[in-house]
Amino acid sequence: MWQAFVRWFHKWSSPKWFYTMSQPWSFWLGWAATLIIATALVWGLLFAPVERLQGNSYRIIFIHVPSAFLSQAIYAAIAVLGLVGLVWKMKLAFFVAKQCIPVGASMALLALVTGAIWGKPTWGTWWEWDARLTSMLVLLLLYLGLWALHNAMERPESGDRAAAILALVGVVNLPIIKFSVEWWNTLHQPATLKFTEAPPMHTSMLIPFLMAILGFYLASMAWVLMRTRLEILQRERKSRWVEDELNRFSEGQ
Template sequence: MWRSLVKGFHRWSSPKWFYQISQPWSFWLGCLGALISLIAIVWGLGFAPEERLQGNSYRIIFIHVPSAFLSQAIYIGIAVAGAIGLIWRIKLAFYVAKAAIGLGISMAFVALVTGAIWGKPTWGQWWVWDMRITSMLILLLLYVGLWALHNAIEHSASADKAAAILALVGVVNIPVIKFSVNLVTTLHQPATLKLTEKAPMHISMLIPLLLSILGFYLSFLALLFIRTRLEILHRETKAAWAQQEIAQLVYGVVKSQGKGE
């Protein structure tokens, strides 16, 4: 069994094998994620009942909560991938970490914007220097810092290591985001979903929220596979198999353009 685990680990750490196996996964995960997200958002925005205190303004949670959850999960994933790359020197881990940065920036930005849209009718202000909101802003800045490191350092290996160290240092911000509503007095409401407690919302609101979270996560995985595949081709251009894949992609683009003309 141990040999099988080691063999599987080494197989998944191979850029070539990951590139080949991830293509069908990215397609099906993308289709499933898009479908579930569409159902959840239409259900949540159009058919879920009004909230007793917040009215219709609460409906932003069907976008805000999944994006906030995902922005934190992506950062943890980047930190874990960075640690794997630093400890075991696995190139693919660095490729995945870099590919996830842009997606993390997007989710953190969406979480902050939708939070502001929610905050205006709920608190009467677009922005307050609340501990939860401020720590989410710090998360966005950490993502931007990771992106800046990769663009500022020309040598890819050095950029990977620097970004991994920053990600590991910055991961301390995640517990702050998570527990900030419990540590200090805050405008932000307590966590809606808890593993140890029943959700304080009607099932007609809870189901589309859970579906939206699932749809966001599946869509993220699909996009991560696609971005990682592109990163692999960019980094492995000297490998014969990568050159062959690039040639096939170029031929497919040229062929499709020829048909269009």
């Protein structure tokens, strides 16, 4: 059992194997994600019933909540991948971790923008120092720091390891940041109307909502896979198989 796992792990940790095997995966994941998100959004935005308290403006949760979920999940994934890369010296984990950054940052940005749009009709302002929005802003800054560190390092291998350390520091801090911001927020202002604080959601809302979350997960995976494939080509460009692969492209196949 364990040995089978180790074999499997070794196989998948080879960039070439990953490159070859991920092609159909990124393709099908991408399509599945598109379909599911499209269904969820059409259902959620057009057919789901109006919410009792917030009217139509609640509908932004079909985008806002999935992107907020993903931005946090991806940060955790980056930290785990970084740890795997540091401990087992696994290049592929670093490649995936690096390409998770722009995806996660986009999700954080999307969550912030949709949060602001939701805030306008609900609070009457584009920005409110709401605990969730504030910690999302901090998360976006953490993402930007990771990306900037990668770009500042001369050797990509050093960038990988430096960013892994930073991601580990960040992931230890993230719960503390969230806790402190929530605590700070409750101290400074009375509890405002909060996102998704109404769990007894009606089924006709819940199904498209869960679909949207699933769709965002699949879309992020597909996006990370595609980006990682490019990263592999770039980083392994000296190896024989990448040359062959690129020749195959340039010959127009």
